[in-house]
Amino acid sequence: MDDLIQLTNKLQTVMSSINAHETLPLPQIVVVGSQSSGKSSVLETIVQRDFLPRGSGIVTRRPLVLQLITIRKPDSVEYGEFLHTQDKKFFDFGDIRREIERETSRLAGDNKGISHMPIHLRIYSPKVLTLTLVDLPGLTKLPIGDQPTDIEKQIRNLLMSYITKSNSIILAVTPANMDLVNSDSLKLARQVDPEGRRTIGVLTKLDLMDAGTNALDILSGRSYPLKLGFIGIVNRSQQDILTNKPMADALKSENDFFRQHSSYRAIASRCGTQYLTKQLNQILFNHIKDTLPELRTKLSSLISQTQHELAQYGDPVLTTGTMHRGSLILRLLTKFANDFVAAIDGTSSEMSTKELCGGARVYYIFNNVFGNALNAIPPCTNLTNNDIRTAIRNSTGPRPSLFVPEIAFDLLVKPQIKLLETPSLRCVELVYEELMKICHYSGNKELMRYPKLHAKLVEVVAELLRERLSPTSTYVESLIAIERAYINTNHPDFMGAAGAMSNLESESRKNKKQETSKRRLTRQSSMNSVSSAVRANGAFIDDDSKSITTITDNLAVAEENGHPTQHDSFLNYFFGGAGKADRPALGPTSETTNGSYQHHAPTLSVSSLMEHEIEKKMEYATIQNGNDGESMYPTSDREEIETQLIRTLISNYFNIVRKNIQDLVPKSIMHLLVNYSRESVQNRLVTSLYKRELFDELLQEDEAMATERSKCKQLLDVYKQAFEIVNTAV
Incomplete structure (x- = not known):
């Protein structure tokens, strides 16, 4: 039993050496109680030593992982060791108390704040049973003195982070001289363990209950059933602490209390600190034994995950030697280019599931953004009836027109076609921006090790995209210019x-x-x-x-x-x-008929x-003639018809051109920008960066990444060591 618990203690020490205790929930007993519930006295009685800080307000401000280890030789010297002081031994338990206070202030400060970082203390003594306990700050209701205003929330969150773990046994300490329904520790335990399967209750201060009352129903499990039951104890009084009453005398007084008390005499063998210690030892042993297979599976999974993560950082050995560096750079260049192309083609294995990106985003730009922008342009926008009539009149010169002049139609439709240029050029810019985004997000963890190489890769691809932006925009502009250069009224779709x-x-x-x-x-x-x-007047006649x-x-x-x-x-x-x-x-x-005029x-x-x-x-229309003022003229019926005719023709021809542009612009962008970039990106990268004189600069490893790789490797070693420890016990 002791060996298995010590094995778990060793496992806990190994995991805590690099603060990896959060990743592996180890079997442990967590002590929970409100302030002044006697929680610290319970622990000191179990250890049979005064070693915990005392005072008013919150004294325990960091979790204390207390590992008790039995020394088989009765005359052996008791001592303690802290994980943060390495191999230093503390033979004076007063020094242990002061070290706890000093280490608490180091991280939690002096303003009564708390910290989630635990203190690890190991005590070797012939008077203790091998056991591991975690002492947590006492629950409080209101901040006192210089305590933080949200101290209750902070402590509750800290306690919940420990007791929610399924491998934690909850030791809920409650004073017997208060109503059990008001017990904060039991309320908290019930939230995470509603069936009471992993909660053991401890009733303190039984000797301080009112005369004529007792806690027999609670200790018997009748009023508040728990699978692990309730155990009653009697701690030292404040007077006993002040007078330094020996622990042996305190234990004897506790045993006498239960044996002599009329209510507790029948269950005296199941009460007291010594019985509590034996029960905790047995409960922890059984719990460890039950959870070891699960721990082994969890460790195996963690080892696999960490190995995969470490592989992402790459092997530092490859950065030495010309051949190794050259092959590494070539491999990273190829991987970057492949990732860029895969993002465009939609074959990347790391595509986002939250938003459109890469090729899908380009498709969205073509069919939604660009298409809607073109459709939102009315064919005759900014073209009033006065504009049309003025164009018709201007195109006829000093003579009245015999027909609707075609030159007026040309003059009016060309500015409308020009309106398609702005959304077309914006479409080019949006696709360019998306390709730039793909460029910046391409890369894996191994590439992130070399920030200068990654920056150069992005720079080269960005330069390639910038080179293609100008000819693509120019070509798209030429598409609009081509449509405006010749108004093809013989188009098969033109009415x-x-x-x-x-x-x-x-x-x-x-x-x-x-x-x-x-x-x-x-x-x-x-x-x-x-x-x-x-009919009403009586004059109705059929005829x-x-x-x-x-x-x-x-x-x-x-x-x-x-x-x-x-x-x-x-x-x-x-x-x-x-x-x-x-x-x-x-x-x-006016024609002359028989010498007279007839109209x-x-x-x-x-x-x-x-x-x-x-x-x-x-209809009086106003024509603005610069600074020459305004002129007003009447509008004939013929001009109304001509205006509607020209407007209909403009709308029809504009729709034909819009359809052409909506088809040709995406094709041009794909050919000149997207496809050209994806096909030439790898050659451009190799040509620009695969040079021996650049190897040293490009392969300068990021210090933060090197630190992360070192931590990952250390974590992997710890997991492997922990797996070996568990393997020996399974």
């Missing part, structure tokens, strides 16, 4: 003037039909009202009714037909099919083209 006019005519007829239907319904409603009025119906129908037909329909189409109207007198752009014509209205007016009479409206 042309005939298609535009047909659309306008169809839309006009649709609107006219809707208006006619509304008017017919209105007139029918009016006639129905008239008929009702006639009159028929007459009213006939009138209604005639009105509807007249409204629907308007003026006589002309057979000339919009196409003939705008492109010369109509007679000279039929062109409103030329104005009313003829145009035989084909805009109203007949629209198939209904449109009331003439005058």
Whole structure:
């Protein structure tokens, strides 16, 4: 039993030597209790020595890992050893107390703060049973004096970090002269061990209970059941401590108390500090025995993980010798280039699952960011009707136009195509930025050992990307310039003037039909009202009714037909099919007939083209002529039609160009920037960096990384040593 506990103590010492105790939960007994619960007195009675700091407020401010080791020779000298003082032995237990206070202040300070870093104390004595206990700070409610305001939270978090581990046995200390339901230690233990499987209760101060009361129900397990039970003890009083009452006398007084007490006489053999020590020794032994297979599996896993981590740091031996250094650099260059290409292709094994990156991000830029940016541009944005009419008038010079001038269409559509340039160039920049991000994030732990090499790799790839940025942007600009250089009105998808006019005519007829239907319904409603009025006056006659119906129908037909329909189409109207007198752009014509002038209205007016009479409206447009002021002129019906025609053609042609640009820009970026970079990155790296004169500079190892590798190697050695220790006991 002692050997197995000492083996665990050795394992704990090994793990604590490099602060690795958190990675491996070892079997241990954790002592929990509120301040003034008698927790320190319990430990001192078990050791049978005064060695713990005493005073008001929080005295224990760091976890104390107390390893008790039995010396078989009864006349052997007792002494203690601290892990932080290495092999120094403390024969005076007063010196042990002062060393605990000094080491506590060193890390926790003098302001009553606490620290999670444990103090390891090993005591050798013939009076103790081999045992390991962890003494934790006492629970407190309110800060006192210069204690931190959140001292209760700090202590609770510290205690929880120990008792939540499944391999910890909780020793919950509670004074018997207080109600058990108010016990802070039992409340805390129940949170992590609700079934009470790994909690052992200790009742202190049984001798201070009120007369006529006892804790027999608790000690018998009837009022608060715990699998490991409750054990009652009687500590030394404050007077005994002040008078330095010998521990042997204190133990004798405790035994006498239980044997002579009427309530506890029957269970005296299961009470007292000596019984508590034996129970803890047995409980710890059984617990260690049960958890050793689990510890072995855990250590095996830790060894495997640490070996893998150490492999990531690389072997420092490879940095010596020209051949070794050259092969190392070449391997790292190749790995960096492969990682860069894999990130673009989407074949990297270390891709993020939280956000889009690499090739997926490039795809998103092409299809979402760039596509939405193009679609968000209206074909006729910033293009008012006045702008269109002004362009038409300016393109005709001093004469009125016979047809819609094509030069006006060219002048108006080219600035609209120019609007596609900004989102196209921004698309190039976004892809470039993503490639730069890939470049900076490429690399593994082994490469991180050499910060100068990594910086050079990033610098070379960044320079390559910058070189490709300019020609890619220039080419994308040229795509826009090419589209603006020649307005191809013969494009198979371009509707042309005939298609535009047909659309306008169809839309006009649709609107006219809707208006006619509304008017017919209105007139029918009016006639129905008239008929009702006639009936009301007694003048209802069938013939009159028929007459009213006939009138209604005639009105509807007249409204629907308007003026006589002309057979000339919009196409003939705008492109010369109509007679000279039929062109409103030329104005009313004057012809001499029999020596007199006759004024003829145009035989084909805009109203007949629209198939209904449109009331003439005058629109005054303002044209800004620099500092020359403003000029205002009326707008004709013909110009309204021409404006709508030009706007329709611009929208149609702009959509054709937008579709071309949305297809060609991503292709250009992939060819000139992305594919070129991924195909030439490795050659560029080798050409720029694989030079013997650069080996020494590039392979200067990062000091922090070297320290981490050293710690990792040390941790691996500790895990292997711990595994051997556990292996001997399994």
